[in-house]
Amino acid sequence: MKFKSETEFREVLRDYNVREGYELLLPKNENCRITAVCKNGCNWRIHASLIMGGPTFQIKTIKGEHTRAKSHVNKLANYKYLAKRIESIVRDNSDIKIDQLKNLITRKCAVEVSKWKIIRAKKTALQKIRGVDNLQYELLWDYCETVLQFNPNSKFVIRRKEDYDPPTFDKMYFSLQAMKNSLLSGCRPIIGLDGCFLKTVPGGQLLVAIGRDGNDNMIPIALAVVQVENRENWTWFLRELLDDIGGLGENMWTFISDIQKGLIEEGAY
Numbered sequence: 440m441k442f443k444s445e446t447e448f449r450e451v452l453r454d455y456n457v458r459e460g461y462e463l464l465l466p467k468n469e470n471c472r473i474t475a476v477c478k479n480g481c482n483w484r485i486h487a488s489l490i491m492g493g494p495t496f497q498i499k500t501i502k503g504e505h506t507r508a509k510s511h512v513n514k515l516a517n518y519k520y521l522a523k524r525i526e527s528i529v530r531d532n533s534d535i536k537i538d539q540l541k542n543l544i545t546r547k548c549a550v551e552v553s554k555w556k557i558i559r560a561k562k563t564a565l566q567k568i569r570g571v572d573n574l575q576y577e578l579l580w581d582y583c584e585t586v587l588q589f590n591p592n593s594k595f596v597i598r599r600k601e602d603y604d605p606p607t608f609d610k611m612y613f614s615l616q617a618m619k620n621s622l623l624s625g626c627r628p629i630i631g632l633d634g635c636f637l638k639t640v641p642g643g644q645l646l647v648a649i650g651r652d653g654n655d656n657m658i659p660i661a662l663a664v665v666q667v668e669n670r671e672n673w674t675w676f677l678r679e680l681l682d683d684i685g686g687l688g689e690n691m692w693t694f695i696s697d698i699q700k701g702l703i704e705e706g707a708y
């Protein structure tokens with residue numbers, strides 16, 4: 440069997456043995472060759488090495504069998520290993536409880552680990568996800584450039600938080616020319632407004648403006664991503680929107696909303 444790299448081989452070896460419930464010793468542990476044997480003294484052993492030129496790693500021999508009892512306590516299952524295993528779960532649900540994770544790990548990885556190790560693993564996974572997700576924000580400017588290049592007359596507004604170092608994302612307005620055209624050429628002058636939570640680790644709120652066409656289908660007109668749903672952000676979104684589609688004197692619009700937080704101040708209507 441071949442692996443993309445030494446790192447991949449190590450990961451697979453670790454994962455396989457955690458799942459099977461065996462701990463390993465590495466009498467030969469180098470970048471170009473690895474020999475692993477069973478810590479319990481069974482005659483199982485594996486040897487893999489770099490194929491000439493690299494970076495492919497290949498198993499050269501694997502022989503023997505594990506004859507001793509399996510162990511559900513495994514030092515190979517350290518917090519870094521667990522962090523990797525639970526990363527996708529934590530990405531989907533960053534509020535997941537430690538007990539829930541403990542059950543999942545016992546079931547999926549066949550290993551008993553302490554609560555503290557899971558707490559550390561979850562923290563590590565979250566840090567990695569945040570780091571990766573945060574880097575996406577750095578790409579926003581390039582993304583805007585590209586979208587505008589292929590969708591002329593679209594509108595993108597990105598605002599940074601004031602006086603933040605390093606530069607930090609605050610909010611963003613986004614509307615494609617095609618969305619605007621659909622509204623202006625084929626929709627009734629009615630705009631629905633709504634907001635929802637973004638269930639990503641960085642969080643925030645999505646604000647949307649929706650139109651309805653002659654077939655009663657929904658047409659997205661504009662989107663905004665903001666930190667919180669409040670009066671200031673709704674005002675900002677609506678100003679950008681009206682500036683975009685022509686408002687106040689040029690076109691008359693009717694807005695529909697579900698009493699969004701901050702859109703209609705309490706007691707003001």
Ligand SMILES: [Zn+2]
Nearest residue numbers: 477481505506
């Ligand atoms: Zn063994």
